[in-house]
Amino acid sequence: GVKVLTLPEEVSPKQFIAGGCALPTALHAIDRAQIQIGDVVVVQGCGPVGLSAAILALLSGAGKVIVIDKFESRLVVAKSFGVDETLAIKADDPRQHIERVLELTNGHGADVTIEATGIPIAVKEGLNMTRNGGRYVIVGHYTNTGEILINPHLEINLKHIDIRGTWGIDFSHFYRMIELLKRHSDSSKNIAWSSIISRSYTLKEINQALADVEQGSVLK
Numbered sequence: 001g002v003k004v005l006t007l008p009e010e011v012s013p014k015q016f017i018a019g020g021c022a023l024p025t026a027l028h029a030i031d032r033a034q035i036q037i038g039d040v041v042v043v044q045g046c047g048p049v050g051l052s053a054a055i056l057a058l059l060s061g062a063g064k065v066i067v068i069d070k071f072e073s074r075l076v077v078a079k080s081f082g083v084d085e086t087l088a089i090k091a092d093d094p095r096q097h098i099e100r101v102l103e104l105t106n107g108h109g110a111d112v113t114i115e116a117t118g119i120p121i122a123v124k125e126g127l128n129m130t131r132n133g134g135r136y137v138i139v140g141h142y143t144n145t146g147e148i149l150i151n152p153h154l155e156i157n158l159k160h161i162d163i164r165g166t167w168g169i170d171f172s173h174f175y176r177m178i179e180l181l182k183r184h185s186d187s188s189k190n191i192a193w194s195s196i197i198s199r200s201y202t203l204k205e206i207n208q209a210l211a212d213v214e215q216g217s218v219l220k
Helices: 013-019 022-033 048-059 072-080 096-104 120-128 152-157 171-183 203-215
Strands: 040-044 064-069 085-088 110-115 130-138 162-165
Touching: 013 022, 013 171, 022 048, 022 110, 022 130, 022 162, 022 171, 040 048, 040 120, 048 064, 048 072, 048 110, 064 072, 064 096, 072 085, 085 096, 096 120, 110 120, 120 130, 120 152
Parallel strands: 040 064, 040 110, 064 085, 110 130, 130 162
Antiparallel strands: none
8 A cells, every 4th residue: 555654844855865765775774784782884885875884883882984986086975974984996806805804893894784786796896805703794785787706605504604685665764763763853952964965966967867876976
């Protein structure tokens, strides 16, 4: 059936749009991640879903949140929300960010890694930056973008990694998103959700908007 939610006075339409479908999707991923207080959390990808997941990881009590992306502009936004470390992917050294994660975690890797890229190779990389006994949550693959080669023994079984898929959202995630936006709308608990929106476009500029998103020149 159809379910209807009303926006409370504390939540502006712009804040709701900033959350959009990305924030409830990230909520679902955080549920699956089961973050514990003090956990080191790595988020692969700093689009709307990845950034939302990083913010929610902080709110969930993560001891350190590390965000990885190839666009420096997105990482600047992540820093403004309080993430601890940002790592830019270097095309000439694709393993550099994996090694840096291990350095930042004293060689152990992340307790929780959340994939929010939609790029198959990121899954293999993510498994290699997750600690033994850690949790790996895949949220970025909403469509079939191809296959990768994984060593089941070395990258999963030997490390005793728990891999969790995250598919879609339901009414409860939207409801909780609104409650979250409401709680953090006052000055003492404010999270500037609206700053996720890099630029507004008219309907006539829709093709330009899509092109800008594809090029990574805007976050949302």
